[in-house]
Amino acid sequence: MHATGLVCRAPGDLRLERLELPEARPADAVVRIRYGGVCGSDLHYWQHGRVGESVIREPLVLGHEVVGTVEAAAADGSGPAIGTAVFVHPAVVCGNCSYCRSGRQNLCVELRYFGSAARFPHTPGAFASRIVVPADRLIDVDGLAGTTAALIEPASVAWHAVQRLAAVATPLLGRVAVIGSGPIGLLVTVAVRARSAEVQVFNTDIAERPLEVARAVGATHTALARDAERELPEFAPAIVFETSGSRPGFDLALRSVAPGGTVVAVGQLPPDIASSVQLIVGRELVVTGSSRFDHDATAVIAALHDGSLEVRPVVSHVFAAADFEEAFAVAADSALSSKVLLDFEGVDR
Known part of the structure; x- marks a missing residue:
């Protein structure tokens, strides 16, 4: 079985290639991918050939934020039926370690994440016309628009970040800051708003466009990073979510959070x-x-269905997968874009 996938071979070397897919095992399904969201990690592999210590050492199919339709159901009868719209959970876990047994599969010692060079051989991603995947990684999303369902993965990352407050006995009250208003920062704002309509939310970013989107999804205060250096400590948030992944952002989080506050x-x-x-x-x-x-992801899907989680403003662009070069260039410019999606329909032609 073949597919067409988006492969990164080296920094700046991104191409659509014909892929030979592995034979499906009894518990595997085949999913035809429709939409995939371009993540910061995809951009790092494309630009630098690495994400932190994870370095590309062999051609890597990118992508882990995907939705599609079941093309062939698992032969053992598990998982969704043919034709079901599904979200593909991108983490494959062992199920046996202490973290998996305690419900914290995201910390699994054997975790493999789609489209990652963290292990060798690398874990292929899902930016492809079709993929073979364990059926237990699929969640039914019938009834959701594809471009909405494509944000389930980053929205789940944001939802999990807000859930971490409970782990450190921090109530979601008062004033909250979100440093960095890229897709994850925006979705943290959305998740905070879904959990509490009463809190004030202060978003920062280095560009103005992300702040416009932040206001659209519920931020009550916004500031460019240079102004946030002064304004955010005065706002004195009890909770700060640091989503920029930058040294200045983390420093600002520690300096601006109120005494006794929480930084995630x-x-x-x-x-x-x-x-x-x-x-x-x-x-x-x-x-x-x-x-x-x-x-x-289960909670996020429920919130998308009942309307309490509104992610549509976060999608700024949808490109045909064949236009991946333009899509990645736009996704890399936060002044132009928020979440950029690739549409894999017809990419095999």
Whole structure:
């Protein structure tokens, strides 16, 4: 069985190629992919050939934010039926380690994430016309528009970040800040708003366009990064979500959160980060990380169905997969775009 996939071979070397798919096992389904969201990690592989310590050492099919339709159901009868619209959960876990058994599959010691060079051989991604995938990774999304369902993965990352507050006994009250208003930052704002209509939310970014979208999805205050240096400490949020993954962003989070407040680190910080960590002690801050998601996708899908989670304003562009070069260039420019989607319909022609 063959497919057409988007393959990164080296920095700047991205191409559509014919793929030979693995033979489906009894518990595998075949999914025809319709939409895929371009993530920051996809951009890093394309631009730099790496994401942090994960370096491309062989051709890598990109993509992990995808939705599609079941083309062939699992032979063992598990999973959705042929023709079902599905979200593809991009994490394959062992199911046996202590983290999996305790419901924290996102921390699985054997975790493999679609479109990742973290392990070798690499884990192929899902930017392809069709993929073979374990049927237990599929969740029914019939009734949702495809371009909405395509945001389930990043929305689940954001939802999980908000859920992390409960893990550190922090109520979602008062004033909240979101540093960085890329797709994840915007979706954190959406998730906060879905959980509480009463909180005030302050979004920051280095560009004006993301702040316009932030206001559209519920931010009550916004500021460019240069102005946030002054305005955010005055706002004194009790909770700060750091989604930029930058050293200045994390420093601002520690300096601007109110004493006794909570910082949730969502963005992937640089390995050599040297921040004002002494503030954690002197101001009795709670700092917690948030990595991907586990069961949050189910809650996100329910919230999309009932309308309490509105993600449509976050989608800025939809490109045919054949126009991937333009799509990636636009996605890399935060002044032009928020979430960019690839449409894989007809890419095999």
